[in-house]
Amino acid sequence: MPKGRGLYLSLPWDRAVVPDEEERFADAVRREAALLRASGLSGETRVVSFAVGGGDPLALSARGLGSLLRGVEAEFSFANGCERTCEGAVRSFGAVKLTALREAGFDRICMKEADGEGPERIAAAARGAREAGFPTIALDLPLDGKERGLLDGSVVDWRTIDHVSLREPRGAAPSEGEWVRRYRRAAARLEESGIKRYEITHFARPGKRSRALRLLHAGGDVIGLGPGALTSVGPMRRRNEDDPIRYGERLREGILPVREEEHLDNAARALERLFLGLRRSGGVDPRTIGRGLCPDRSPLPEEAIARLIEGGFLRGRGGRIFLSERGIVRADRIAVELLP
Amino acid sequence: MSTTETDLSRTRNFCIIAHIDHGKSTLADRILEKTGTLGKREMRDQVLDNMDLERERGITIKSHAIRIDYRDPDGGAWRFNLIDTPGHVDFSYEVSRSLAACEGALLVVDAAQGIEAQTIANFYLAMEHGLAIIPVINKIDLPAARVEAVEAAVADLTGEARERILRISARTGEGVDDVIRAMAERIPSPAGDPDAPLQALVFDSDFDSYRGVSVYVRVVNGTVRAGDRILFVSNGAEFAVDEVGILRMKRVPRGVLSAGDVGYLLAGIKRVRDARVGDTITRVSSPAERPLAGFREPKPMVFSGLYPADPGMYEALRDALDKLRLNDAAFVFEPETSNALGFGFRCGYLGLLHMEIVQERLEREYGLDLVGTVPNVVYRAVMKDGSVIRVENPRDLPSRGDLAVVEEPIVDAQLIVPSEYMGSVMKLLTEKRGEQTAMEYLEPTRVLLRFRLPLGEVVLDFYDRLKSATRGYASYDYEHVGFQASDMVRLDVLVNGDPVDALSVIVHRDKAYAWGRQLTRRLKKLIPRQLYPVAIQAALGNKVIARETVPAFRKDVTAKCYGGDITRKRKLLEKQREGKRRMKQVGSVHIPQEAFLAVLRVDDENE
Ligand SMILES: Nc1nc2c(ncn2[C@@H]2O[C@H](COP(=O)(O)OP(=O)(O)OP(=O)(O)O)[C@@H](O)[C@H]2O)c(=O)[nH]1
Ligand SMILES: [Mg+2]
Numbered sequence: 001m002p003k004g005r006g007l008y009l010s011l012p013w014d015r016a017v018v019p020d021e022e023e024r025f026a027d028a029v030r031r032e033a034a035l036l037r038a039s040g041l042s043g044e045t046r047v048v049s050f051a052v053g054g055g056d057p058l059a060l061s062a063r064g065l066g067s068l069l070r071g072v073e074a075e076f077s078f079a080n081g082c083e084r085t086c087e088g089a090v091r092s093f094g095a096v097k098l099t100a101l102r103e104a105g106f107d108r109i110c111m112k113e114a115d116g117e118g119p120e121r122i123a124a125a126a127r128g129a130r131e132a133g134f135p136t137i138a139l140d141l142p143l144d145g146k147e148r149g150l151l152d153g154s155v156v157d158w159r160t161i162d163h164v165s166l167r168e169p170r171g172a173a174p175s176e177g178e179w180v181r182r183y184r185r186a187a188a189r190l191e192e193s194g195i196k197r198y199e200i201t202h203f204a205r206p207g208k209r210s211r212a213l214r215l216l217h218a219g220g221d222v223i224g225l226g227p228g229a230l231t232s233v234g235p236m237r238r239r240n241e242d243d244p245i246r247y248g249e250r251l252r253e254g255i256l257p258v259r260e261e262e263h264l265d266n267a268a269r270a271l272e273r274l275f276l277g278l279r280r281s282g283g284v285d286p287r288t289i290g291r292g293l294c295p296d297r298s299p300l301p302e303e304a305i306a307r308l309i310e311g312g313f314l315r316g317r318g319g320r321i322f323l324s325e326r327g328i329v330r331a332d333r334i335a336v337e338l339l340p
Numbered sequence: 341m342s343t344t345e346t347d348l349s350r351t352r353n354f355c356i357i358a359h360i361d362h363g364k365s366t367l368a369d370r371i372l373e374k375t376g377t378l379g380k381r382e383m384r385d386q387v388l389d390n391m392d393l394e395r396e397r398g399i400t401i402k403s404h405a406i407r408i409d410y411r412d413p414d415g416g417a418w419r420f421n422l423i424d425t426p427g428h429v430d431f432s433y434e435v436s437r438s439l440a441a442c443e444g445a446l447l448v449v450d451a452a453q454g455i456e457a458q459t460i461a462n463f464y465l466a467m468e469h470g471l472a473i474i475p476v477i478n479k480i481d482l483p484a485a486r487v488e489a490v491e492a493a494v495a496d497l498t499g500e501a502r503e504r505i506l507r508i509s510a511r512t513g514e515g516v517d518d519v520i521r522a523m524a525e526r527i528p529s530p531a532g533d534p535d536a537p538l539q540a541l542v543f544d545s546d547f548d549s550y551r552g553v554s555v556y557v558r559v560v561n562g563t564v565r566a567g568d569r570i571l572f573v574s575n576g577a578e579f580a581v582d583e584v585g586i587l588r589m590k591r592v593p594r595g596v597l598s599a600g601d602v603g604y605l606l607a608g609i610k611r612v613r614d615a616r617v618g619d620t621i622t623r624v625s626s627p628a629e630r631p632l633a634g635f636r637e638p639k640p641m642v643f644s645g646l647y648p649a650d651p652g653m654y655e656a657l658r659d660a661l662d663k664l665r666l667n668d669a670a671f672v673f674e675p676e677t678s679n680a681l682g683f684g685f686r687c688g689y690l691g692l693l694h695m696e697i698v699q700e701r702l703e704r705e706y707g708l709d710l711v712g713t714v715p716n717v718v719y720r721a722v723m724k725d726g727s728v729i730r731v732e733n734p735r736d737l738p739s740r741g742d743l744a745v746v747e748e749p750i751v752d753a754q755l756i757v758p759s760e761y762m763g764s765v766m767k768l769l770t771e772k773r774g775e776q777t778a779m780e781y782l783e784p785t786r787v788l789l790r791f792r793l794p795l796g797e798v799v800l801d802f803y804d805r806l807k808s809a810t811r812g813y814a815s816y817d818y819e820h821v822g823f824q825a826s827d828m829v830r831l832d833v834l835v836n837g838d839p840v841d842a843l844s845v846i847v848h849r850d851k852a853y854a855w856g857r858q859l860t861r862r863l864k865k866l867i868p869r870q871l872y873p874v875a876i877q878a879a880l881g882n883k884v885i886a887r888e889t890v891p892a893f894r895k896d897v898t899a900k901c902y903g904g905d906i907t908r909k910r911k912l913l914e915k916q917r918e919g920k921r922r923m924k925q926v927g928s929v930h931i932p933q934e935a936f937l938a939v940l941r942v943d944d945e946n947e
Contacts, residue, residue, distance in 0.1 A: 180895050216906070230907075237907055262907075271917075272910050307928055311871060329895040332909065333871060336916045 004048030004079050005233075006215040009072060010226035011055035012244040014089065022064030024248060030071030031251040032225050037075045039256070041223065041233060046079035049211040053087030053110070054226060062100045069104060072225065083211040085110055085138075093125040098132035108210075110138040110163075119155035126160040136162045136208055143182045144169035151189040158193040162208040166201045180329050200279045200328055217276045219269065227257075235264045266292045274300075275335040283322035286338075294340045301340050308337060348600045349529045353421045353558065355403070355438045357466060358448035359456035359815060360427030363478040365389055365400055366510040367448060367519070368424045374516055375410040375420070382589065388424045390589075392704075393697060400426040401697060403438045403544060405556060405602055407586040410520070418524055421587075421602035427458055429817050430691035433638035433670065434544075436465055437617055440633075441543040441558035441602055444472040444527030446519065447498070451477050451485035451507075455493050455782055457756050457817035463497060472527045475500050476519060481509040493782050530560075532599030537628040538562030538570070540597075540605075540621040545612055547666035553609040554591065556602075557621060560632055563598040564605060569624040573631040577614045578624055579607035612666045638670040640688025641749060641820065642695060642799050643732045645676060645713035645842055646702075647684030649922060649933060653708060654683050660706035661685060664698060671698055676733065678842045680926045681711055681936070686733055689715075692799055711924065711933040713842045717796040720747040720823050734844040737830045740881075746846075747823035749795040752777070754817050759785050761810040768809050772797035773848065794826065796846070831855055833863070834877040834884075838927040842936050856886035859938060864888040866935040868919075874929050 009029065050072075057065060085108040086101050093111060101109065109129050113122060122139065129137045139161050141147050147166075150156055166186055173179065187197060195203045202213055215222055221233045224240065227247040231238040241247045241257040250257035264272070270292025277284035290299035305321060308314040313327035313334055327334050356364040365386035372378045378387065388404040389395055408420040423438040425431075439445065445466040449459055466473055475494050480487055487507060495502045506522060508515030544556040557564075564570065568581045583606040585593040597603045609615050620631035648657045661673050672688040689695040695715060702708050719731040724744045731737050737746070753774070757765045759781075769776070774793035782788050798818060806814050831852055833843035843863075847855050856878030863876045867890050874890040923930035 176894050232906075239907075268910060268914070271913060272906060275909065275913060276906065308871075311928075313871065330871060330893060332896055332913060332916075333893050336913055336920060337871060339913075339917045339920070 004046045006049040006212050006220065006222035007047045007051070007072070007076060008212070008222060008224045008229060009050075009052045009054075009068070010224060010229040010240075011052065011057055011060070012227045012247075014056035014059055016059045016061075019061065019064065022060060023067065025244070026064065026067040026071055028248045028251045029068060029225055030074070031254075032256065033072050033075035035251070035254070035256050036223065036225075041231075045221070047076050047082055048079045049083040049085070049215060050078065051085040051087065051110075051212050053085070054228070056088050056092055057086050058088040058092035058097050058101075065100075066104065083108060085210070085212060087112060087140075090121050090125050093128060095128055095132070098128055098134070102132050102134065107134065108136040108138065109134055110140060110165075112140040113142060119150045122150065123156045123160075126156065130160050138163035138165070138210065140165045140167060141186070142167050142169040143179070143186060144171075145174070145182065147182070147186055151186060153193070158195070161195070163202070163204045163210060164190055164195055166203075183329070184325075196281075198281045200323075200331060217280055219273050219276065235269060237262045237264065271335075271339070274338065275332060278321075278323055278335055278338075279331055281322070283317075283320040285320050287319070290340070300338050304338050308334060348532070348534075350417060350524075351419045351421075351529055351600045352444065352523050352527045353423075353442045353530055353600070353602055354444035354446060354471075354523060354527050355423035355425050355435075355442050356446045356448060357425055357435055357439075357462040358427055358478075359450070359453070359458040359462075360399065362427065362448045362450040362453070362456070362459070363510045364427065364446075364448050365424050367446065367476070367478060367508070367516070368406075368422060370510050370513050370516040371420075371422060371520060372406065372408065374513070374520060375408045377406070377408045377410075378589070387589070393700060399428060400424060401428075401431060402426065403434045405438075405441075405544075405587045407588060407592075407602065412521075412524065416524075420523060423602075425462075428693055429458060429461075430689075430693040432458070432461065432465070432817075433690070435462055436469075437543045439466055439469045439471060440541055440618075442469075442471060443530055444474065444523070446523075447473050447475045447494075448478050448510075449475065449490060449494055451479045451487050451490050452482045454486065454490045454786060455497060455756065456815035457754050458815065460497065460754060460756075460788070461817040461819070473498060473500070474506065474519070474522050474526055475504075476506045476508055478508055478510050480507050481512050481514065489783050493786075496782070530600035532559070532561050534561075534563055534598040534600075536561040536599070537626045538564055538568075538621065538623040539628045539632055540564060541632045542572075542615060542617050542619045542621060544617060545615045545669075547612055551606055553612055553615050553666075554604050554606055555609065555615045555621070556587070556604050557597070559597045559599055559601045559603070561599050561628065562623070563596050564621070564623070565596040570605075570607060570621050571624045571627060572615065573620040573622060573628075574616055575614065575619075579609055579614075582606045582608060612669060617669055638690055639820075640670065640672050640690060641717055641795060642689045642691055642715045643686055643718060644689075644695060644715040645678060645681065645684055645733070646673070646687050646699070647678070647681040647711045647713075649709035649711050651682050656706070657685070657702070657708055657710070660702050660708060661687070663706075664701060668698070670694065678713075679838075680840045680842045680924050680931065681713070682924075684711075688718075688732065692803075711936055713936045714845060714938070715799060716846060717749050717794075717799055719749075719828065719846060722747060722825075731846075734830050734846045735841045737828075737846060745825045746828040748826045748828055750792060750821055750824045751795050751798060751818040752821050753791045753793055753798065753819075755789045755791065755806070755814055756782065756816075757787050757789060757810060757814045759787050761814065762787060762789075764809040765789070765806065765814060768802075768805055769793065772802060792821070794824075794848075795820065829880055831859070831885075832879045833859065834875075834879060835863075835867070835926055835929045835931065836872070836875050837877075838929075840926050840931070843938070852880055853885055856880075860886045860888040862938045863935055864890055866932055866938055867929070868932065869893040870929060872928065 084106045086106045087110040090111045090113055126137050190203045197203050198209050224231045227244045228242040229240045238261045239259050241259045247257045274289050286300035315322045315324050358364045368388050389400050394401050403423050403425045405423045410418040425435045425438050475498050491505050506518050539561045540557040540559045545553050547553050566581050566583055571578050583593050584597045585591050586603045622628040648654050670690050673685040676686045677683050721729040721731050721738050722744045723742050769791050774791040776791055778790035780788045827849040828846050829849050831845050831847050833840050860876045860878050873892050876888045877884045878886040923932050
């Protein structure tokens with residue numbers, strides 16, 4: 001797990017708004033960051049990954065975005081070489097925006113494919129990002145059936161893409177069999193292109209794995225800013241007010257806009273580590289995880305592990321367990337089977 | 341003291357008997373009110389039903405005795421001992437005990453429903469005990485009351501002149517004064533000699549951990565007071581009496597109980613077993629020559645396995661069962677183990693309501709989470725060498741080789757049915773392997789049917805089926821009459837090839853195929869999908885007669901794990917883990933607890 005913490009700024013809009021509103025929002029975020037620091041939550045450790053997303057940051061004016069970033073940066077200390085990601089819709093990554101983002105210090109873009117955007121657009125955006133000098137280009141890809149045309153490489157040059165996240169499409173889920181077929185086909189194509197799976201739905205070239213995701217999946221500390229943002233520090237889980245207006249109001253009253261907060265016990269944290277760990281290519285160590293899950297601190301039940309290995313759902317190597325191809329498509333269920 | 345307060349000739353011991361819900365406890369309320377026994381503040385509906393379960397279910401489960409001191413309008417002083425009894429067939433032994441302590445009975449009949457099965461059964465029980473019977477038609481305030489017709493039928497049943505049948509409303513109190521007058525006039529005073537050696541009949545007992553066993557007695561001859569050394573005739577156990585007294589809403593100590601009295605005694609008795617209901621108590625120094633006629637001990641006929649949902653609660657379950665048994669002599673249990681359910685107990689009950697109540701008390705009063713298996717009746721396996729094995733658990737049915745014949749328990753049942761539903765009831769009875777023995781019209785539109793049928797067919801779902809076949813307008817009562825050879829076989833259930841002992845049932849061979857099909861189908865619905873497909877088979881011996889498959893769990897591929905999804909997913913998995921914990925594992929298959937009762941509802945499935 002990368003040392004340090006993650007920071008995520010969640011924006012409420014995915015289209016342009018009036019400058020006044022941008023300014024009000026930047027002010028609210030500044031207040032939130034300051035309150036977090038005052039509460040001690042921003043902590044000693046440095047920020048090693050910073051991401052802006054949720055809505056579409058590219059819909060903001062350059063001025064608005066700049067003022068937002070300055071507000072956050074003033075309250076947190078960033079490590080050298082901090083990963084800085086900007087998420088946005090494919091269509092928003094025009095040449096001007098890309099240059100501005102690069103100048104603002106972003107080194108990673110994550111393109112979210114909106115419905116109906118063809119491979120040509122993706123190919124163009126990826127090329128543009130390379131030309132603007134982005135070292136890492138990530139793509140979010142819904143398995144809606146159209147990914148097939150994309151993955152065959154005839155339009156998109158896969159060498160321009162470093163990181164791919166597969167996700168379920170909006171709308172009705174396809175049949176069980178179709179689902180698995182699409183996933184397996186996509187995974188195989190990506191592996192062929194040198195983009196390797198490091199988590200069930202995340203694939204990257206060597207050295208290009210997302211630090212933000214790795215923190216999340218390894219149970220690291222991640223602080224969320226903005227409406228609906230999620231914070232996970234140690235055993236604490238917190239979710240902000242979703243409504244941007246209430247979010248702003250609370251901050252003007254000088255109160256953190258927390259909607260829900262929960263403190264996990266050891267068993268709940270171990271359960272998180274188990275199902276998140278199983279999803280990762282590194283697998284989990286059944287001894288250490290089991291210790292948190294069982295009141296008597298015993299390892300995960302060997303009998304269940306043996307049964308799952310025999311059934312072809314798990315593989316064991318070097319004292320760790322990993323999901324097999326068969327297990328990958330039943331990950332959650334297997335986590336439950338493993339629970340004592 | 342007791343004989344000086346009121347003359348024995350002004351003592352009346354009686355119970356209130358009726359079909360379930362005909363208003364016994366409500367009539368007791370009115371009598372307690374009108375005799376000034378309970379003040380307004382103490383009064384509430386069915387005040388004698390003081391167990392939580394009784395209040396919640398609105399039924400009487402245990403008999404309750406209460407002493408009433410009454411001054412009539414002419415100034416005469418009376419002493420009444422009233423015993424309210426339960427109406428449900430499972431508790432009819434409570435009724436017979438209560439009858440043994442009395443000289444009279446109020447037979448209550450609902451004016452809208454008329455004579456029902458337990459009306460008849462309880463009437464004959466009271467007759468057998470030689471009691472004076474006062475027929476009372478209750479609920480005459482109901483718009484649906486059919487007072488004339490019901491009165492005619494009651495006159496027919498009891499042989500009582502119509503003018504002597506009382507018409508009352510226990511709800512409004514109308515006619516209750518007449519009941520009180522009739523109690524004084526028509527019930528004989530207790531015979532008995534206070535100067536003879538002590539003979540007291542134990543008609544009930546209960547236990548609390550503070551004072552031990554309270555023994556409820558009817559003193560037939562002699563007297564008993566604190567300090568006396570008493571002897572239980574059946575087992576020779578001796579105790580010194582600490583306290584005697586009468587029963588109000590609470591126990592009220594008195595100096596002495598003498599012939600004709602109903603009351604309690606405490607004698608440092610620690611085990612209910614030592615104070616068997618039906619036993620006779622006498623004095624050590626001057627014992628009576630003969631015990632009183634007791635009554636048959638209720639014998640459990642229905643058995644089922646009871647297991648803690650959490651295996652760690654085994655000891656707690658055992659303690660709770662031990663305590664329950666202290667207050668319920670009809671309930672028995674012994675340890676058993678099952679491959680699916682682990683360590684538990686085989687428990688014996690009088691019937692399904694009894695079973696339900698015991699399980700509910702365990703869950704509620706002792707906070708236990710239980711898995712029960714399908715109830716079965718007791719069978720007798722007659723072996724080729726002539727020996728007989730009592731089979732309380734289907735898996736104990738011996739294999740074909742040494743077995744000569746299996747006998748199943750048989751009951752004589754009486755059903756009262758509106759004639760319009762005769763057809764569907766006859767069909768049900770035939771399906772349940774019943775044989776009609778008699779039929780009689782009680783009223784032009786109501787028929788009394790007598791049937792002989794296997795108890796095993798009655799315990800499972802007979803009552804529900806009868807209710808739905810008659811829209812609730814039928815009642816039934818039954819009595820064990822013995823065992824009868826039948827072609828019974830054991831149907832086993834296998835999941836992924838592993839037999840699940842707790843799902844085995846004994847059924848008649850003719851029904852085995854239908855059961856097998858329905859049972860596997862029902863289990864298919866109850867067993868959730870798992871990582872593997874699950875094969876469910878029903879088998880007779882080695883022969884599989886039905887099979888169903890639960891397909892494997894639906895695959896989930898991409899469900900991403902971003903911030904919010906993590907918490908949501910964790911909560912989902914926690915819930916699934918909880919679900920898994922509540923299931924029992926056989927081989928690699930998780931079986932939910934409800935599945936162990938699946939057979940109970942087998943007949944509902946009409947696919
Ligand atoms: N309308 C009307 N309802 C009555 C009368 N007597 C009793 N009830 C109602 O009938 C129902 C049953 O009354 P209970 O007194 O509990 O009957 P029970 O015979 O003691 O019942 P079990 O002890 O369960 O056999 C209750 O809802 C009473 O309120 C009556 O005279 N008129
Ligand atoms: Mg009652």
